Amino acid sequence: MKSIVILVSGRGSNLQAIHQRCVEQGWPARVVAVLSNRPDAAGLAYAAAHGIATQVVDHTAFAERAEFDAALAQAIDRFEPDLLVLAGFMRILGAAFVQRYEGRLLNIHPSLLPSFTGLHTHRRALAAGCKAVGATVHLVTAELDHGPIVMQSVVPVRPGDDEHTLAARVLATEHVIYPQSVRWFVEGKLRLQDGLALQTEDASQVLI
Ligand code: GRF
Numbered sequence: 001m002k003s004i005v006i007l008v009s010g011r012g013s014n015l016q017a018i019h020q021r022c023v024e025q026g027w028p029a030r031v032v033a034v035l036s037n038r039p040d041a042a043g044l045a046y047a048a049a050h051g052i053a054t055q056v057v058d059h060t061a062f063a064e065r066a067e068f069d070a071a072l073a074q075a076i077d078r079f080e081p082d083l084l085v086l087a088g089f090m091r092i093l094g095a096a097f098v099q100r101y102e103g104r105l106l107n108i109h110p111s112l113l114p115s116f117t118g119l120h121t122h123r124r125a126l127a128a129g130c131k132a133v134g135a136t137v138h139l140v141t142a143e144l145d146h147g148p149i150v151m152q153s154v155v156p157v158r159p160g161d162d163e164h165t166l167a168a169r170v171l172a173t174e175h176v177i178y179p180q181s182v183r184w185f186v187e188g189k190l191r192l193q194d195g196l197a198l199q200t201e202d203a204s205q206v207l208i
Contacts, residue, residue: 003079004081004186005033006031006043006084008036010038011041012042019046019050027186029083029182035056035072035075035076037057037059037072053079069096084101084105084106085106106138107137107147108178109138117144122163126166130157132155132157133155133170137150138197148197
């Protein structure tokens with residue numbers, strides 16, 4: 001059994017999707033802990049209600065980012081994760097932290113990377129006149145919203161869309177590609193070759 005630790009800052013809908021698929025589909029894995037930098041994150045309540053260990057490492061208690069990163073890593077390592085999953089975790093993690101979990105650190109970003117790294121992706125995609133948008137699951141490297149791409153989803157931009165309708169359409173696809181990517185990881189179906197993430201079966205795009 002592989003151990004998964006999930007980091008959240010808010011709602012936690014991706015955490016829920018991953019946990020539910022893990023249980024329903026009987027993955028060789030268990031979500032052993034959910035950690036958050038915010039005590040009020042709804043994802044913590046979901047985890048507690050499902051018997052998953054929770055812990056808060058409040059970033060406001062630390063003057064330096066490196067101190068926060070170190071405290072977070074210490075909290076994570078107690079659970080000895082095989083895989084660390086960032087699911088709406090809204091803190092930038094330093095190079096030392098990323099290096100510590102290299103190769104077992106996944107993130108989801110609500111854009112078709114490498115376009116629109118950073119915040120307000122849907123607003124920026126609309127302003128750019130994009131006709132299609134999506135989400136990307138990737139292995140994390142020290143550069144923000146970069147790293148080997150595991151899976152992407154693509155949805156159309158429709159007339160009358162605003163950033164909220166677009167975010168909702170993309171989020172529904174996140175709940176498909178993130179669990180699938182985590183499943184590939186825990187089943188040993190992902191490998192890195194020449195800086196690219198390859199998987200041994202299925203398609204790595206979802207067109208919706
Ligand atoms: C998602 O849109 C994810 O792509 C982004 O933050 C949001 C988190 O949503 N990184 P949730 O907390 O999983 O509901």
